[in-house]
Amino acid sequence: MSTVAEVFAHTLKEIGVRYVFGVPSGNMIDYVEALRKEDGIDFILVGHEATAAFLAGVCGRLTGVPGACFATFGPGATNLSTGVGGAQLDRFPLLAFTDEMPDELLKRTVQMNINHQQLFFPLTKWTTRLNENNVEEIILKGAGIATDDQPGAVHIGIPAGIGGNQVQKVKAEVDYLRLEKKRWSPLVADQIAKVEKLIQKCKKPVLAVGLSAVHVKINEQLVALAEKLQAPVVLTPMAKGLFPENHPLYAGVLFHALSNQVAKVYSQADLVIGIGYDPVEFNYEDWMPEVPLIHIDQQEADVANGKIPEVFNVLGALDLALNELQKLDVNPKAWDHQVLEANKQHILQMLTPKDDSFGSLAVLDGLRKVLPDEGILNVDVGAHLHLVGQQWRTPKPEKLLMTNGWSSMGFAIPAALAAKLCNPDLPVAALMGDCGFLMMVGELATAKRLNLNIVFVVIYDESLSLISIKQNKKNFDSSYGTDLHLLSDEPTNHYFGVSVVRVTNSEAYKIALEKAFAGDGPVVIEAVVSNNEYEDLVLQPNK
Missing domain, CATH: 3.40.50.970 (Thiamin diphosphate (ThDP)-binding fold, Pyr/PP domains)
Structure with a gap:
């Protein structure tokens, strides 16, 4: 027994x-x-x-x-x-x-x-x-x-x-857990007619793709639907990677950096089609114009009363629902592709670091250039996350891990440990601010004990930058309760036996990254920057 x-x-x-x-x-x-x-x-x-x-x-x-x-x-x-x-x-x-x-x-x-x-x-x-x-x-x-x-x-x-x-009793062998997922029947005739009428009537629909879509393999179906309708696509942060960022119909990420620029697209919409949209990241009414909503998911749309003029729920398996939408007899829509592309390029330009600068944008840009596409980036909560959400080139959702439902600081280090344990042959990095690092720095001992080759990049601006920006917007003292002043004059050479490199310019940063990824254990890179880039980029209006 x-x-x-x-x-x-x-x-x-x-x-x-x-x-x-x-x-x-x-x-x-x-x-x-x-x-x-x-x-x-x-x-x-x-x-x-x-x-x-x-x-x-x-x-x-x-x-x-x-x-x-x-x-x-x-x-x-x-x-x-x-x-x-x-x-x-x-x-x-x-x-x-x-x-x-x-x-x-x-x-x-x-x-x-x-x-x-x-x-x-x-x-x-x-x-x-x-x-x-x-x-x-x-x-x-x-x-x-x-x-x-x-x-x-x-x-x-x-x-x-x-x-x-x-x-007393136990099976000799336990069958591997294979759950029979609920499979809804294809859309019934009255649902199809309603969806077709709403889409046929509109001139400028927008597809809003969310976290629930990450759990199913619908990448190709999303592209096909967007192309059928010729409708732009916006993503919630945790859905980044589901729709190719180099596609002409990709419009950007909701809620994160330069959301006011992304809003220039979706504010023109006369219909929003939510696909796997989970409000745990961002409520519909916080960004949508006052237009009808088609919500396709396994859960009903969670919207405030009176905020959206019409909500039509299509409940069921996303892949089946998208297959049905592909069959609809609707005309391509009236979006100007040149305007969409110009807006996207403007966003990318604003998120490109200036020559010879070394701020948070340069930290992200340098890391993206060194980390291969198959690598996994784990990001902590903070102002830098808002930059990542918009700037970071993400080939697949599982290549960028963040917490945007719970949004707990301290996420990046344990997430990186998990990513490396699950994918020992892939390069793994963690990106965090100095406060998030402070919360979980003790887990570097775990990374050292397990000898995990993870590159921990810490953006040192010595402040809770996201909170400082919020204080500043209310004309409060933006340093009170948010200044950290953690850095010693002389950099340490290790934390819990993990090597530490401090960098203050892009060239030293590039060298440190390349050496760290080529190593065989964990490395911390302290990137010392100012926080003056955030003010014009994050926490912009969503409407």
């Missing part, structure tokens, strides 16, 4: 989980030992439980198999919850396990004891508690929920003290 811990490890391995991340507790050592003995799956120690959840979520995003993480009672669980919330709102499939008190102590006053079910209820798609008789069943059900429809987080509490208990 197998123990609870052994069934736990085997079941996770069989559904495709490769790593379980966490900080061990006394109760967890049974499970760590079971993971050690189970071929094909490993436990990885991290410095903080939030890192464990971020790592697991990004593994889920990249592989499609739920990532897995583990934390102890109380403070371990609350630390973990930051990354669990990230998986939930960034739509990453995740299984988060925590210690819980045994039944007889659940409602007692006990050291470290809080109600984990209540803690994780608003942060997950499902939270539950297993016992020694349903370990496999609960894990499989949780994995199904985490990956079904809109991916997200699942929390499973594990009562203390059961890890070594024998499980």
Whole structure:
């Protein structure tokens, strides 16, 4: 017979989980030992439980198999919850396990004891508690929920003290998790007629593609639909890479840098067609003109009452819906391609660093030139993210990882660790501001211990730049509470054994990047810049 811990490890391995991340507790050592003995799956120690959840979520995003993480009672669980919330709102499939008190102590006053079910209820798609008789069943059900429809987080509490208990019945082999996704029938006649009428009536439709579209393979269908309608395409930040940026109908990214320039396109629209549009990134009414909306997704459009004159929901599988739209008898629309191209080129020109300058634009531009297209960039939250969202050339969505649903600072370092573990043969970089770096710098020890060749680029402008810009827009003191002043006069040569290079110009930066990517371990590059480029580029009006 197998123990609870052994069934736990085997079941996770069989559904495709490769790593379980966490900080061990006394109760967890049974499970760590079971993971050690189970071929094909490993436990990885991290410095903080939030890192464990971020790592697991990004593994889920990249592989499609739920990532897995583990934390102890109380403070371990609350630390973990930051990354669990990230998986939930960034739509990453995740299984988060925590210690819980045994039944007889659940409602007692006990050291470290809080109600984990209540803690994780608003942060997950499902939270539950297993016992020694349903370990496999609960894990499989949780994995199904985490990956079904809109991916997200699942929390499973594990009562203390059961890890070594024998499980009476367990299957010899667990079938690999293969979920039967819901498949809707093609659009019914009245839906087709309504969609066709709205599209036929309009002169300038815009396609708005969002995060839900990332989870299905519809790149070619998007291009075909845009070309059929001759309609420009805008993307939400986490959908960047779904539509080729060199296509004449690509108009830009919503919400990020120079959104006022992107608005020059979509503000002319007399119909918006949302495809896989998830408002967790940016609500429709915050940017749309007051025109009808066709919303194609598995979830109904979430819009404020009275803000959009007409909303028509087409609910179902995106690939099936796009196939039906391809069959519609509608005429190409009246957009001026020269105007679209001129606007796009203007945006690109404004995001091109000036000669001999070394600001955030030059940091992004230099990194893009050195990082191959197959490489993966992981970006933290901050003013630099707004530049990345518009400027960074992104061949596929999985080549640019960010958090724009949860939007937690500190994301880039654990995301890069996960990207490298999932893709050991690909070049991986993390880009962050100095404050985001400060939040997660301890995880460089994890990168060093695992000997992961990741290039960590830190933009040092010694400020919370995005907040400073917001303060300035309200005529507040833009330095109060946001100045960091972290840099010492003399650069350090390492953090936790990870080599550090400080650069102050583009040539030194290029040399540092090339050397770092050619190495065999992690490297930190401190790019010292001013923050004066942001003011005219980010937080521009969306209408």
